[in-house]
Amino acid sequence: MSTNLAIETTALVKVFGDNRAVDGVDLRVPAGTVYGLLGPNGAGKTTTVRMLATLLRPDGGEARVFGHDVLREADAVRSRVSLTGQYASVDEDLTGTENLVLLARLLGHSKPSARDRAAQLLEAFGLSRSAGKQVKAYSGGMRRRIDIAASILNTPDLLFLDEPTTGLDPRSRNQVWDIVRAVVAQGTTVLLTTQYLDEADHLASRIAVIDHGRVIAEGTKGELKASVGSGTVHLRLRDPARRQEAERVLAAALGAEVLLDADPVALTARVDGGDRGASEQAARALAELARSGITVDNFALGQPSLDEVFLALTDRKGGAA
């Protein structure tokens, strides 16, 4: 028994017509962490979450939440999870307070306790001034917050956040991130779906990259980044006219493909550290450039961003298909 797993799926499948939206997904989400499901639109993230939240029946495979089967023990699963959907899953016609009181009552709170809990959460989420307004009058960021507040009326053991920051401005996005950090700090496991790599990078400790209904990579952020090469060099030249020449020199020195950025003086290349490490490789490449008389104004060596990881992974997949 793997009781320390919040979610465990084996070959999970969901088919809509002839579209295999989820096509054999295996996930093992450790309890107490933020786990990121990363993928483009239509990759199967939401469908996976809906099956785990007992809203959709899997067509194949198995899914367990804290050891409970999502089909046979749906009620046990429901009592431990909360869902914040892609669209505000609160009643837009009701006010913020009414929504929270309604849900608190449905979760078993007495009337006074429901009202207290609603008021406290509205206060903590910075929504008390809009508590009496209908949710349809809320801004995008406020909707997201009332939605998450509704999900933690009873502190859940597992919280599904389905693209919680899609369409939010940076301030609102940061507020949602703060909330997620506060929630997970209290021991709740969070399954976060997102199409933003920086969001997964900021919040998640483990990430599964999903594309076309399949997990194409899984691991910690570090592992994922290492899987596509140990580092990336970013260069800025003084003279844009010499970029093509610099590209040839770099490609020869690093033995890797060089990407030309939109900026006419910038180049990016992946460095495969090999035995001698990325820094030595990069130093050698710099020396080669100097010998060719190409002036480098700016140089940086770093881990690849998750964006680069993601593009590399989905490219590889696309090329194979």
Next chain:
Amino acid sequence: MTTTTTTQETELEREAPRAEELAALLLSAERPARPSALTTSLTFGWRAMLKIKHVPEQMFDVTAFPIMMVLMYTYLFGGAIAGSVSAYVQFLLPGILTMSVVMITMYTGVAVNTDIVKGVFDRFRSLPIWRPSPMVGYLLGDVVRYLIASAVMLGVGLLIGYRPAGGVAGVLLGVALLMVFAFSFSWIWTMFGLLLRTEKSVMGVSMMVIFPLTFLSNVFVDPRTMPGWLQAFVNNSPVTHVAAAVRELMAGGWPAADIAWSLGWSALLVAVFGPVTMRLYNRR
């Protein structure tokens, strides 16, 4: 300039979520016991009441529409069918009451469908509660709407000369029977609300069911004036039984057979469409 910026900043500050308060809330929360089926159903009924409060326009169909029905049919057919308006209204009012309430039930399907399209349905479905309670809640809320419609129609009826011989008790019994039937009949609409994709298709299908069912009944005229094949349908229609039972109860009688038929139909409707609704609800 500076003052404005500062005020703005403090406002934004106040609206920002507070992580420490949140943390304390998450820690302190003990999980209450699972609520009963009655509590959750009534809570969903309360939601329907809140909807009426926030979207009062939806009250047209239980106020203006019933008034229109009573006046229109009484004065349109009164002279021709019964010789006089005051004579006809004695016959028509309980029937038109039944017909209007049965017609109003179809908005249940639209309400269910609207909720599905929005995300709130997902939240309800992911709650650990008695599964039918959201549906029962809709219907309880609707019963309140039916009661309002009934009161409005009876009020108008009394104004234009309806004098129920059964008195207050007879009228209340009639309305009670009608409520039981309307509640049971509405399970057809919860089914369609879950089954059909758009609000428009729900409306369309509802019309197709409701018009023949309500018009092909004894609401307007005595079925004995109809051709035999139509009598066979009309005499066995649930709406006919309910309308006859309501009419007799309000007239001070005790139509045992029609009451039994009405309750039998109610039980049958719930027994058939209740499980179908719940199957669709769980399957989605």
